[in-house]
Amino acid sequence: MNEEIKSFTISIYTENNIGLLNRISAIFQRRHINIESLTTSQSEIEGVNRFVIVVNITEAQAQKIIGQFQKQIEVIRAYYHTEEETIFQESGMFKIKSDLLFNEPQIQNIIKESNARIVTVNKEFFVLEKSGRRNEIESLRRDLNIFGIMQFVRSGRISVTKEEMKITEMLLAFNNQ
Known part of the structure; x- marks a missing residue:
């Protein structure tokens, strides 16, 4: 069965390290996925950046990509959300x-x-x-x-989720290590 291609907003919480953008874009490039929009900024936690990336892919692809991001040493956490789950x-x-x-x-x-x-x-x-x-x-x-x-x-998309994300507690714990 062919899975439906939808617009997903991927959020990646990271340390601010040189070369990370190249590694993130390489993950999309290897899978021949075009990035529709990319924005990066400080997150709600000091010292932690957030990438907001919009792509048109299947949910299975989104899950695989999130797994790849989480293998990057600088990535603290990565998520994907549908347009219905975000305010953007x-x-x-x-x-x-x-x-x-x-x-x-x-x-x-x-x-x-x-x-x-x-x-x-x-x-x-x-x-x-x-x-x-x-x-x-x-x-x-x-x-x-x-x-x-x-x-x-x-600009690229900026977004927040409609549902509460427990990322703030996780980031605070990460920051206090």
Whole structure:
């Protein structure tokens, strides 16, 4: 029976060591799995980082990958969750010519309707920030593309689980070793 390919958010709690990103990406590369999104930051515990990686795979593949991550010496713990089990967002920034802000009333409507936020304005350009689901950011990008976007960047996914994770206690114990 073929297992369904779904979007999984993989969370990897790690020590902050050089070369770890290469080893993590190699695990995906060996299995020919494309990373849709990757974000890394400080976790809730001082000295412990968290990778948040989005991939489209089967649950069996997710289980195998988690096992591979846990074999890495710097990895404290790794988890996978479905989209239904997480609360997640991305962020996008748009750099646009300033004259459009003042000369195109439709731009102001697009900004208001999308709940985007103006980060900065000067005489050459203005910068918008939009947080939300990827489809919301992409919709705003399509709307603004008509007028011309000077620069665009979108972050990777950031997420937390809906259910409580006991990782905090585990990380505190790890940190106090």
